[in-house]
Amino acid sequence: SQKIEQNSEALNIQEGKTATLTCNYTNYSPAYLQWYRQDPGRGPVFLLLIRENEKEKRKERLKVTFDTTLKQSLFHITASQPADSATYLCALSDYKLSFGAGTTVTVRA
Amino acid sequence: DVKVTQSSRYLVKRTGEKVFLECVQDMDHENMFWYRQDPGLGLRLIYFSYDVKMKEKGDIPEGYSVSREKKERFSLILESASTNQTSMYLCASSLSLADGNEQFFGPGTRLTVL
Numbered sequence: 001s002q003k004i005e006q007n008s009e010a011l012n013i014q015e016g017k018t019a020t021l022t023c024n025y026t027n028y029s030p031a032y033l034q035w036y037r038q039d040p041g042r043g044p045v046f047l048l049l050i051r052e053n054e055k056e057k058r059k060e061r062l063k064v065t066f067d068t069t070l071k072q073s074l075f076h077i078t079a080s081q082p083a084d085s086a087t088y089l090c091a092l093s094d095y096k097l098s099f100g101a102g103t104t105v106t107v108r109a
Numbered sequence: 110d111v112k113v114t115q116s117s118r119y120l121v122k123r124t125g126e127k128v129f130l131e132c133v134q135d136m137d138h139e140n141m142f143w144y145r146q147d148p149g150l151g152l153r154l155i156y157f158s159y160d161v162k163m164k165e166k167g168d169i170p171e172g173y174s175v176s177r178e179k180k181e182r183f184s185l186i187l188e189s190a191s192t193n194q195t196s197m198y199l200c201a202s203s204l205s206l207a208d209g210n211e212q213f214f215g216p217g218t219r220l221t222v223l
Binding site for chain 1: 113142144149150151152153154157167168199201206207208209210211212213214215216217
């Protein structure tokens with residue numbers, strides 16, 4: 001069966017450092033991979049989408065990589081700020097989305 | 110901006126009650142989705158709809174049904190609520206199932222079944 005695993009449940013990081021989150025998947029060949037941000041008590045908000053034929057995508061301080069051979073995506077938040085504290089979800093898509101459980105990031109001032 | 114609204118933020122029901130969760134989107138999106146979110150399990154797809162009156166089962170449809178009579182509105186129905194249906198329910202919409210299917214989510218309904 002398909003499985004999507006995100007790295008350790010919580011990531012604590014000092015302001016200004018780079019946070020790196022991992023999303024690994026098995027038994028799946030997604031055409032797209034997405035990352036969402038979710039704040040407590042709110043619905044997820046779309047951040048970035050990367051296609052299977054793209055290696056890397058950037059948006060402001062965010063960078064996503066997608067390695068279909070390793071079946072892995074890395075999500076980087078550079079120059080992290082306390083406002084980046086949230087749970088980040090990866091989602092694999094063909095015509096519907098399958099989500100990982102998320103990684104909670106806390107950025108300390 | 111796309112806006113997805115859900116009828117209630119918090120809901121408390123009794124075992125055996127029939128429960129309706131309503132979702133409305135204002136961007137003329139073709140597709141609408143219902144998920145439930147539980148700690149450690151992530152979001153799991155219950156049902157989705159790709160057109161009015163059309164629906165497709167997701168990964169965990171048992172115990173749920175849906176209705177889409179109008180394009181902007183998608184309802185989730187728990188025919189006879191049970192305690193294992195206590196969860197956060199999230200509705201989402203998207204313009205197209207192709208090209209990645211970026212989804213826009215509502216704020217969620219936290220349902221407690223006693």
